[in-house]
Amino acid sequence: MPRMSNVNIAIIGAGMAGLKAASTLHRIGMNVTVFEKSRGLGGRLASRRTDFGHFNHGAQYVTARDPGFNAFLQEATEFNAAQNWSPNLHRGTSAPAQSGAALSPIARHVGNLAEEPWYQGAPQMNKLIRPLVDTFPIQKQHRIVGIEPSGPRSFILHDDLDGTYGPFDGVIVTAPAPQTADLLRPLAPRYAPIDEVVMAPCWxxxxAFESPLPTGFDAMLYPSPEISWAARSSQNDDMFHRRTPDPWVLHASPEWSRQHLEEDKDRVIEKLLAALRDVSGVKLPELHSVQAHRWRYARTELPLGKSHLNGMNGRVIAAGDWCLGARVEAAWRSGRTAAHAMVEALIG
Ligand SMILES: Cc1cc2nc3c(=O)[nH]c(=O)nc-3n(C[C@H](O)[C@H](O)[C@H](O)COP(=O)(O)OP(=O)(O)OC[C@H]3O[C@@H](n4cnc5c(N)ncnc54)[C@H](O)[C@@H]3O)c2cc1C
Structure with missing residues (x-):
């Protein structure tokens, strides 16, 4: 077994899966470097800052079934990086009928409702990863475009600005499935099953409304065929109901998002606000501001069905929520198992 302090591992992606893998390997003494294409950390645990607070425009809440992930959420709560959220929830009737073996993400959410407490990052969603961020280097705004073997057991990374990094003894890739497939396909046919994973988009x-939206609810689950989720954002503030502007996040359903994937942002805003007006049955207050974000790969519809996929003598590992499901917990579990698999590959 090599000395841990001589082992260099690259992690691609600083979402929940990548940071869980990075912190696990860092804690046992390996040299870990994380490469992240964005300016911020958290991936789809995303928050956007405005002049009056944050919008959580990606994942809305987190639940735990795995004891290890539950322990993580307790640790994050003690760390003031997470807190409970119990919105006044309206359950709509527009969820699509479940079909096939894989539960739709929405069905999973519905399954959660009665069972587990909900958590959010504190004070906003992207802070949930804070307990995982340690002293290992995180290279932000580095988009990795190639992984090249530089020996039988070592790898060089290339970014989109002609930078090269390494050599690394192992690489864990945690980008959404189609982006991971693009990186790993040239390395070995072994990674072909990633192409079978299906991820849905989400507009x-x-x-932000000038005065509170008079709905009586803080969150609505599948209120209409167009909208799968609508919720007040920044609800971590107890005084929230008296705060204005009143910030709401709307998520279009996977079906609607697919149909309108290439639509202009202004048209998307117009159509989804009209759908909100129709389902809430109230005149929408004046808008203070409004913006849209397209998640091309938002939620897993058909997962890989196992926690990770390894090749190249076990040293190049694919991980991420899409291995196991559509939830933050799936990302955490995949990141943890990928780290353990990397240790096994290095010992072997
Ligand atoms: C709109 C929406 C709503 C959701 N709602 C919920 C919810 O309520 N509850 C729930 O549990 N889950 C929800 N999810 C799913 C949840 O957000 C994900 O399961 C989880 O955050 C995925 O984590 P990850 O680390 O696997 O991937 P990501 O968070 O996507 O992290 C991957 C990271 O890799 C980076 N990256 C990609 N390619 C490269 C590259 N080439 N080089 C460098 N970096 C790269 C990305 O920028 C990103 O930061 C939602 C997701 C979305 C989008």
């Missing part, structure tokens, strides 16, 4: 609209 998100962030609307």
């Amino acid at each position: 998100a609209v962030m609307a």
Whole structure:
């Protein structure tokens, strides 16, 4: 077994899966470097700052079934990086009928409703990963475009600005499935099953109203065929109901998002606000501001069905929520198992 302090591992992606893998390997003494294409950390645990607070425009809440992930959420709560959220929830009737073996993400959410407490990052969603961020280097705004073997057991990374990094003894890739497939396909046919994973897009609209939206609810689950989720954002503030502007996040349903994937942002905003007006049955207050974000790969519809996929003598590992499901917990579990698999590959 090599000395841990001589082992260099690259992690691609600083979402929940990548940071869980990075912190696990860092804690046992390996040299870990994380590469992240964005300016911020958290991936789809995303928050957008405005002049009056944050919008959580990606994942809305987190639940735990795995004891290890539950322990993580307790640790994050003690760390003031997470807190409970119990919105006044309206359950709509527009969820699509479940079909096939894989539960739709929405069905999973519905399954959660009665069972587990909900958590959010504190004070906003992207802070949930804070307990995982340690002293290992995180290279932000580095988009990795190639992984090249530089020996039988070592790898060089290339970014989109002609930078090269390494050599690394192992690489864990945690980008959404189609992006991971693009990186790993040239390395070995072994990674072909990633192409079978299906991820749905999601249009998100962030609307701030000049006065509180008079719905009586803080969140609505599948209120209409167009909208799968609508919720007040920044609800971590107890005084929230008296705060204005009143920020709401709308998530278009996977079906609607697919149909309108290439639509202009302004048209998406217009159509989803009209759908909100129809389902809430109230005149929408004046808008303070509004913006839209397109998640091309938002939620897993058909997962890989196992926690990770390894090749190249076990040293190049694919991980992420899409291995196991559509939830933050799936990302955490995949990141943890990928780290353990990397240790096994290095010992072997
Ligand atoms: C709109 C929406 C709503 C959701 N709602 C919920 C919810 O309520 N509850 C729930 O549990 N889950 C929800 N999810 C799913 C949840 O957000 C994900 O399961 C989880 O955050 C995925 O984590 P991850 O680390 O696997 O991937 P990601 O968070 O996507 O992290 C991957 C990271 O890799 C980076 N990256 C990609 N390619 C490269 C590259 N080439 N080089 C460098 N970096 C790269 C990305 O920028 C990203 O930061 C939602 C997701 C979306 C989008």
